[in-house]
Amino acid sequence: MKAQIQQTELENISTECQKLTVAKQYLDQHCPLEFGSHKEVSSYVVYYNHLMVFFADGQHCGLKNSKQFVALCGHRESPSALLLKKSDGMHIELSFDTGCEPRHYDRAHLNDVQYETPLSAVTGEGEAGSRMWMSFVSGVQYALVTQQDRKCYRAKNGEDYQL
Known part of the structure; x- marks a missing residue:
């Protein structure tokens, strides 16, 4: 029984790794790095107002x-x-596992990649400006409908950045 549970956990990790690989290919296509690939990144940091990525070899x-x-x-x-x-003005969110337990299958601790798409492009309906978020890892789709649903970030200049 214990071996069966461990096998299921390994399969889930393998599936999540495959989904993150596809997500990183998407990042390479839409938000390429100066060199290298998002697949090779070991950490993401913000240095002043710039996103910097570090690779395992120190580059x-x-x-x-x-x-x-x-x-x-x-x-x-x-x-x-x-x-x-x-x-095209649409956003991509990279979320990281910042808890005590590091992700043992992603060296950059990447947890998920979600991308924004116009709601009308997916459903064929919806009001202008309505947007849907889709997750590479979970496949979950959800629309931002009310003010409470809006995502809030800190912009590079320190002000609120709301979607």
Whole structure:
């Protein structure tokens, strides 16, 4: 019984790793780094007003387009979430596991990647400006409908950044 539970946990971890790999390919496509790949990143930090990524070999770089980093949650040295903005104005949120237990299957402690899409593009209906968030890891989709549902971050300049 114990072996069966361990096998199920390993399968869940493997599936989540595969989903994060796809999410990082999405990041490479929409928010590329100056060099390297999001798949190789070991940590994300905010240095002054720039997103910096570090690799296992000690190299570091920023985004190819530094303006794509718009906001964060948490501390600059160890953010709980980063908000990037694609060229089409839609956002991508990287969320991190900042608890005591590090993610043993992602060296950057990446927990999930969610992306924003116009609600009308998904459902064929909805009012202008309505947006839906979709998760690479859980597949959950949800729309921001009320003021309480809105996500709030800290912009690079220190002010609130609400979606």
